[in-house]
Amino acid sequence: MDAAVAYCESKFIGSRVDMPAYLLIFAQAHPEFRLPELLSLAELHGFSISFDPNCDTRCPFLVCELALEEHARILVQRCILLKHVYEFYAQGATYEEMHAANDANSRHLWTRYIQDTSFKFVVSAHNHTIPSWRHRTIMEGFGYMGFLGEINLKSAEITLGCFEDYETTEGKAASPATRDGQFRQVYFGRHIADGQARSLIKLFDVKKRLYYGNTSMEAEVSLLMANQALAAPSKLVYDPFCGTGSMLYPVTYFGAQSYGSDIDGRQMRGKGGSDAPPGVFKAAKQYGVVNRFVDLCTFDVTQNPWRCGNLFDAIVTDPPYGVRAGAKRLGRKKELSEEKKLANIEHQRSARNRLEPYIPPTKPYELSALAIDLVLLARYLLKPQGRLVFFLPTVNENYEEVDVHSMLCEGMTLVANSLQDFGSWGRRLITIRKDTDVLYPPPNLNKEHAPSERVPAHKDFREQYFAGFKT
Structure with a gap:
């Protein structure tokens, strides 16, 4: 997350010159993924977005600046975590402060609707339920x-929204009645558009997919990864650990061409005869994107054909990290004796003569x-300017920023590092x-990797996971 904020600060904050302000309201999921997704989509469509780099990423309300309202509409069409966009009028720690700011700074925005525009109010809160009696007080x-x-509650020409933001109640015993009105900030603005991309989560629901496996990525996260990768028409996207294709369906849905490979072709093919289409293609046909799959190939990524x-x-x-399926590469855990090497060569030759498939031996591929x-x-x-997007599981207690930076090499720059927290461990x-x-x-x-100065929090993750992350 820190990398995304730094990127925003260096690239966009300097451009804040009388740009219109908008209130973005996010879904209450994956808070650390919100800003990287916004910045990625802004870069994809070639416009700037600016916001406070010190904002609380856990808060679902974000005030940002965009040059055009059309840019806000682009975001709601593609952003998976965005639920609503409002034209921002004012905010405050109290209603008195918010009303003063609205009257002084935003009068030129809402006075155009005073005379003959039908309207309605929406009043809501985060981490709290506002009692019905106070709704009327707020609107008045x-x-x-x-x-x-x-006042038209069904088909108003404009909708005005008022939103209170409360601290979380997790680990606290305060009753709703005691908390009511003790919000951190209240926001006010005019509704522009609702998020349209969140419906894709149901479309790509793994449970409704024709072909999936026990390691298939959940729909919401795979869509977020497609946005991070800037998937769009005329682009070519590759998944070197394709498996059942979960990463490739969203990128092809957004218009990109895709190519997949895996060391185990059975994961991509699925059950069925040699004449049957691969399972990945069956699911791609379900989503209407099979014509955007360039090909699927079976090979070890460390001995690739590129x-x-x-x-x-x-x-x-x-990448597989060993909890449900471990990463493999060609080779043996132990070297064979000369006698066994000769016997193995003879076995391969015999299998080829009988036209039988030969499955080469594999060994574990350590995550770091x-x-x-x-x-x-x-x-x-x-x-150039292409992106690598992948998940890295880490032990939360042992993680340090150097763990990710030590993976980088010359010419490769970290853009975002967002944690999905599962308690003792998380995936980034x-x-x-x-x-x-x-x-x-x-x-x-x-080649063998030189030992690092410190043991990264993702090294030997599988062993740590099954040991319960004990030291």
């Missing part, structure tokens, strides 16, 4: 605005080594951008 407090139009770089606009993936290799591979395969959505035009050679992903 805006009498000084002098609206002369009809012979030229700068191919992809984005790499989006959820995988993460470093993934960044190196992304630097080689991505086009990492977004890295390729900030170089240099053509790097193919990385050697089979």
